[in-house]
Amino acid sequence: MLHTFAIYVDNKPGVLNRVASLFRRRAFNIESLTVGHTETRGVSRMTVVVDTDEYGARRLEAHLYKLVPCRRVDDITTSPSIARDLALIKVAATGDARTHVMQLVDVYRARIVDVSPESLVIETTGTEDKIDSLVEVLRPYGVVEMVRTGRVAMKRGLAPVRRNGAKPAGGPSGDAAPEISGDVSNCSV
Amino acid sequence: MKLTGAQILWEALVREGVTDVFGYPGGAILPAYDAMLGYPIRHVLVRHEQGATHMADGYARASGKVGVAIATSGPGATNMVTGIATAMMDSSPIVCITGQVGSKLIGSDAFQETDITGITLPITKHNYLVTTADDVAPAVREAFAVARSGRPGPVLVDITKDAQQASCEVDWQAAEPHLSETFDDALPGDGDVADAIELINAAERPLILAGHGVMLSGAEQQIVQLAERGGIPIAVTLLGIGGVAASHPLNLGMMGMHGEAWVNHAIQEADLLIALGMRFDDRVTGNLKTYARTAKKIHVDIDRAELNKNVRVDVAIAKDLRTAVTEWLPLVGAVDRSAWHARIAELKGDSAVRDIQNLPDDGHLYAAHVINDLWRLTHGDAIVVTDVGQHQMWEAQYYKHDRSRSLITSGGLGTMGFALPAAIGAKIACPDAEVWVVCGDGGFQMTCPELATAVQENLDLNIAIINNGYLGMVRQWQEFFYEKRYAATPISGPNFAKLAEAFGVAATTVTRRSEVAGAVEAARHHSRAALIDFQVEQEDSVYPMVPAGADLHKMIRRPSPSPIVETAAD
Numbered sequence: 001m002l003h004t005f006a007i008y009v010d011n012k013p014g015v016l017n018r019v020a021s022l023f024r025r026r027a028f029n030i031e032s033l034t035v036g037h038t039e040t041r042g043v044s045r046m047t048v049v050v051d052t053d054e055y056g057a058r059r060l061e062a063h064l065y066k067l068v069p070c071r072r073v074d075d076i077t078t079s080p081s082i083a084r085d086l087a088l089i090k091v092a093a094t095g096d097a098r099t100h101v102m103q104l105v106d107v108y109r110a111r112i113v114d115v116s117p118e119s120l121v122i123e124t125t126g127t128e129d130k131i132d133s134l135v136e137v138l139r140p141y142g143v144v145e146m147v148r149t150g151r152v153a154m155k156r157g158l159a160p161v162r163r164n165g166a167k168p169a170g171g172p173s174g175d176a177a178p179e180i181s182g183d184v185s186n187c188s189v
Numbered sequence: 190m191k192l193t194g195a196q197i198l199w200e201a202l203v204r205e206g207v208t209d210v211f212g213y214p215g216g217a218i219l220p221a222y223d224a225m226l227g228y229p230i231r232h233v234l235v236r237h238e239q240g241a242t243h244m245a246d247g248y249a250r251a252s253g254k255v256g257v258a259i260a261t262s263g264p265g266a267t268n269m270v271t272g273i274a275t276a277m278m279d280s281s282p283i284v285c286i287t288g289q290v291g292s293k294l295i296g297s298d299a300f301q302e303t304d305i306t307g308i309t310l311p312i313t314k315h316n317y318l319v320t321t322a323d324d325v326a327p328a329v330r331e332a333f334a335v336a337r338s339g340r341p342g343p344v345l346v347d348i349t350k351d352a353q354q355a356s357c358e359v360d361w362q363a364a365e366p367h368l369s370e371t372f373d374d375a376l377p378g379d380g381d382v383a384d385a386i387e388l389i390n391a392a393e394r395p396l397i398l399a400g401h402g403v404m405l406s407g408a409e410q411q412i413v414q415l416a417e418r419g420g421i422p423i424a425v426t427l428l429g430i431g432g433v434a435a436s437h438p439l440n441l442g443m444m445g446m447h448g449e450a451w452v453n454h455a456i457q458e459a460d461l462l463i464a465l466g467m468r469f470d471d472r473v474t475g476n477l478k479t480y481a482r483t484a485k486k487i488h489v490d491i492d493r494a495e496l497n498k499n500v501r502v503d504v505a506i507a508k509d510l511r512t513a514v515t516e517w518l519p520l521v522g523a524v525d526r527s528a529w530h531a532r533i534a535e536l537k538g539d540s541a542v543r544d545i546q547n548l549p550d551d552g553h554l555y556a557a558h559v560i561n562d563l564w565r566l567t568h569g570d571a572i573v574v575t576d577v578g579q580h581q582m583w584e585a586q587y588y589k590h591d592r593s594r595s596l597i598t599s600g601g602l603g604t605m606g607f608a609l610p611a612a613i614g615a616k617i618a619c620p621d622a623e624v625w626v627v628c629g630d631g632g633f634q635m636t637c638p639e640l641a642t643a644v645q646e647n648l649d650l651n652i653a654i655i656n657n658g659y660l661g662m663v664r665q666w667q668e669f670f671y672e673k674r675y676a677a678t679p680i681s682g683p684n685f686a687k688l689a690e691a692f693g694v695a696a697t698t699v700t701r702r703s704e705v706a707g708a709v710e711a712a713r714h715h716s717r718a719a720l721i722d723f724q725v726e727q728e729d730s731v732y733p734m735v736p737a738g739a740d741l742h743k744m745i746r747r748p749s750p751s752p753i754v755e756t757a758a759d
Binding site for chain 1: 306310311496507
């Protein structure tokens with residue numbers, strides 16, 4: 001199954017290489033990887049999605065902790081969490097097609113961020129499923145270019161993320177009692 | 190007071206307790222070499238940088254201290270790669286210092302520039318590229334902390350030439366290592382003491398599997414106490430040899446591909462395996478599907494990533510071995526396991542005679558003769574450093590190591606050419622110990638220029654070449670699995686005695702068993718380096734053997750009638 005890891009690393013040269021090299025040499029395939037700053041200066045956060053089983057996930061976590069610049073690894077796969085992908089999709093739509101596309105963009109709560117005589121650029125944020133679905137419905141109109149960030153993810157609520165690997169023999173890694181919080185992404189705030 | 194980066198390097202090494210380094214100078218490391226003369230450090234000039242890393246490795250394994258190797262950029266650094274990988278696989282703490290081209294030249298394909306931190310990324314615990322003098326002290330100090338901590342291993346520090354030349358003030362307090370708290374730290378909620386004790390006290394046929402970790406954590410006494418308290422027999426891995434005295438009645442001997450047959454059978458019949466500081470390597474388990482199917486398993490290793498890696502276990506404990514076993518000791522019950530001991534004695538009675546026993550002189554010189562005689566003549570007290578191949582397995586079978594850290598060998602990586610340089614490192618770490626190199630004629634030819642190093646350093650080192658004119662272990666595989674098609678395994682060599690003499694090493698050639706004792710005694714009493722070329726039976730094989738990937742209990746046994754007449758009599 002797909003496992004989502006949030007990995008906190010020192011923001012130093014070559015750290016991405018160390019993490020990526022670890023996945024490669026231990027024969028894990030990265031489905032997606034994003035890196036960015038965190039709320040703490042000098043610490044970067046990677047969201048890495050890997051297809052592996054529970055044993056693989058625990059081993060990967062243990063290997064990551066052996067990297068000197070790695071500070072914390074959270075497997076948030078089974079925790080209530082928000083996962084988002086951002087996509088920019090360029091569609092070659094003119095005339096009536098353009099109107100249809102704009103209606104679809106509305107339905108998907110996406111945005112048009114660039115308009116040219118020959119094309120539109122649509123920005124959308126959501127789960128991979130939602131974006132996949134939008135891409136599929138746009139495809140007949142001519143998707144000429146697309147870029148996606150890959151998944152970024154965060155646990156819901158304030159419950160501290162437990163360091164996983166508590167039971168090396170396996171078992172789900174979610175928190176026992178997540179704080180109450182809910183999906184408000186569709187609320188018009 | 191301002192110091193140059195080069196001075197800071199040596200000052201940091203001295204502060205880490207370093208007294209000996211193994212190295213080879215060159216352009217990008219010249220400032221460091223120039224500064225070295227001002228510090229109380231013995232520098233051993235090697236003949237190849239690979240030798241420097243193996244020496245640092247042998248030094249570390251013999252003494253438990255961190256070994257240090259130093260080389261220049263480019264080829265100097267890349268020559269270290271094999272030695273670094275060897276140390277990584279066998280958890281040996283070494284720090285490698287390399288020079289690098291000036292920081293302004295990095296990335297320009299300058300003369301002798303190579304991306305050594307990139308190259309060694311997967312074969313070091315960690316590495317550092319240092320481009321300013323300010324960063325030298327923190328990097329070196331952290332390198333030692335990383336090399337020593339948790340599961341030990343190699344660390345490389347690559348220092349640019351300008352960082353060595355520039356000067357700065359050093360704040361040694363501020364240069365303290367600041368490792369993240371999670372690094373090499375056991376995670377909470379590990380399988381606990383109670384789980385392990387419940388399994389141990391309930392087991393009828395338990396077996397301790399003792400690995401290199403026993404020595405790395407200094408748990409030699411605790412393991413024996415555990416075994417004695419519970420009447421639990423012990424099997425050892427190749428790198429675990431010496432951690433438990435071979436003469437201890439509960440020590441059954443080596444497991445695995447060329448382990449004792451009764452040990453492998455005992456593993457397959459056990460109802461509990463207590464794996465301590467070992468990692469279920471494929472050379473130890475054979476076919477994982479049929480490995481110890483009747484046994485519950487407890488695994489203690491300081492490296493969490495080893496737990497549940499090859500073998501799924503019932504209780505996994507990521508902890509320092511000595512700490513873990515010490516916690517168990519008061520709780521281990523005295524259980525009557527005489528039926529299990531009787532069963533093992535039965536297994537032993539059958540195979541001991543057939544496979545591994547003392548061998549009478551039938552006119553031929555067998556490697557087993559040589560090793561067995563060497564063991565008797567050195568009273569089992571020597572540090573033996575072996576290379577890789579048949580002689581390595583014969584040494585493990587026929588030399589009975591009673592002392593911890595008395596066998597030094599390349600296990601995980603299987604690095605030919607390891608023995609001679611590693612022995613030089615061991616001898617420098619333990620100058621009062623009797624050190625023997627046991628090496629094949631193939632492996633010896635890989636690193637024999639280090640004879641010059643041994644001579645230049647006036648080392649009293651003894652070298653036994655087990656010379657069968659073949660790359661013997663590969664030949665054995667060809668005999669067993671490739672219909673005796675000996676592709677590229679017959680190997681010629683120089684007259685090793687004359688070669689040694691040319692280096693200034695006393696040497697002799699032995700072709701008969703009756704000559705073994707005299708030659709060994711002569712070498713032992715010679716106060717400088719001495720070499721013996723033992724020209725042994727050419728097509729002998731190591732038995733028993735579990736073919737790669739086969740079931741552990743399905744061993745190839747010595748065929749009968751055997752070329753070696755085996756008897757049970759001593």
